[in-house]
Amino acid sequence: xxxxxxxxxxxxxxxxxxxxxxxxxxxxxxxxxxxxxxxxxxxxxxxxxxxxxxxxxxxxxxxxxxxxxxxxxxxxxxxxxxxxxxxxxxxxxxxxxxxxxxxxxxxxxxxxxxxxxxxxxxxxxxxxxxxxxxxxxxxxxxxxxxxxxxxxxxxxxxxxxxxxxxxxxxxxxxxxxxxxxxxxxxxxxxxxxxxxxxxxxxxxxxxxxxxxxxx
Ligand code: B16
Ligand code: MG
Numbered sequence: 001x002x003x004x005x006x007x008x009x010x011x012x013x014x015x016x017x018x019x020x021x022x023x024x025x026x027x028x029x030x031x032x033x034x035x036x037x038x039x040x041x042x043x044x045x046x047x048x049x050x051x052x053x054x055x056x057x058x059x060x061x062x063x064x065x066x067x068x069x070x071x072x073x074x075x076x077x078x079x080x081x082x083x084x085x086x087x088x089x090x091x092x093x094x095x096x097x098x099x100x101x102x103x104x105x106x107x108x109x110x111x112x113x114x115x116x117x118x119x120x121x122x123x124x125x126x127x128x129x130x131x132x133x134x135x136x137x138x139x140x141x142x143x144x145x146x147x148x149x150x151x152x153x154x155x156x157x158x159x160x161x162x163x164x165x166x167x168x169x170x171x172x173x174x175x176x177x178x179x180x181x182x183x184x185x186x187x188x189x190x191x192x193x194x195x196x197x198x199x200x201x202x203x204x205x206x207x208x209x210x211x212x213x214x215x
Contacts, residue, residue, distance in 0.1 A: 002181065002210055003161040005100055006151050008045065009111035009119060009134075011167030012185050012201070014088050016119060017044060019080035024055055027073045033059065041190070045168025047112050047141040048074065074115075081115065084122035092202040097128040099205045106130050108151040110164070112141045131155050143170040145178035152178070163213070165201075167191065181213060 011017040021040045028035035035055055043051040048070050061069070100107050108131040109116065116134035120126055131154045133139075139146035152159050164175030167185045172194045175182040183198065184191025191197055196213045198204065 001161060002105075002163045002213075004106035004108065004152065004155050004157045004163070005206075006108045006110045006148055006162050006164045006175070006180070008164075008166045008168065008171050009109055009116055010113060011044065012090070012165055013093050013109075013125070014084070014090055014119065014123060016081060016084075016113075017167070019077055020051075022080060023073045023076040024051065026076050027069055028055055030072075031069070033057075044190070045112060045142050045166070045170040047135060048114065050141070078115065078118070081119055081122065084119065086122075086124050089123055089125070091200060092204055094125070094128075096201050096204050096206075097125060101128050103206045105206055106155045106157060108133060108155055110147050110151045111135065112147070142168070143173035143177065145174050148175055148178040148180060152180075163209070166194070169193070183209065183213070 007013055010020065024040065024043065025035055033055060042054050052066060052070055097107065107129050109120065109129055110133050112135045114135040116132060120132065131151055133147050133151040133154065135141060137147060137150060139150055141147065148164060149159065152162050159179040162180040163183055164180045165183045165185060166172050166175060169190055172182050172184055172191050182194040183196045184194030185198055185200060188197055
């Protein structure tokens with residue numbers, strides 16, 4: 001029985017994944033490294049450092065350079081997300097979160113992003129969330145199960161009672177590794193290995209999602 005919904009942030013509740021892409025693209029252009037939307041697919045849901053290493057694709061760099069480039073990308077990203085408002089919530093999200101609250105489900109945000117507090121502050125949905133676990137937690141990031149397991153522990157539920165909602169392959173892998181059910185948001189090429197796949201959260205409710213999951 002599902003008792004808790006564990007939502008990824010970037011790409012599920014809001015489209016910050018586009019801002020991550022623009023930040024990395026700007027850095028890549030400055031470094032003269034070829035980088036486009038195809039390469040960006042592999043960066044979805046993975047940590048900042050792992051993203052940079054994927055972008056560099058084996059090009060040598062000192063630790064100092066890695067730090068400087070991660071900081072530079074983050075400055076660009078923070079510049080973009082500082083403009084966000086509650087209007088940047090994706091369709092159906094506010095309604096679903098309100099429905100989950102009214103129906104007594106536990107709700108967590110589980111994101112690899114260290115910028116989660118800033119994004120949540122801009123979106124103003126704190127009142128509908130019970131627990132936030134993000135990239136600032138002392139745990140391995142996705143695709144490791146750690147962040148999801150920590151969220152379940154803090155919510156006081158078992159992994160088997162959790163449904164992970166994710167837009168990234170690495171996030172679905174993490175949810176499965178945690179022993180949780182998974183709902184993939186987006187194209188099947190990306191999240192087809194989830195237990196259930198939906199294009200977005202538009203028009204969904206706790207009941208409709210769980211019915212489709214048992215389907
Ligand atoms: P930051 P999620 C992830 O968030 C993003 O999908 C990924 O693109 C990003 O590199 C990662 O957070 C780290 O973000 O640089 O802000 O710490 O999808 O797990 O909510
Ligand atoms: Mg995501």
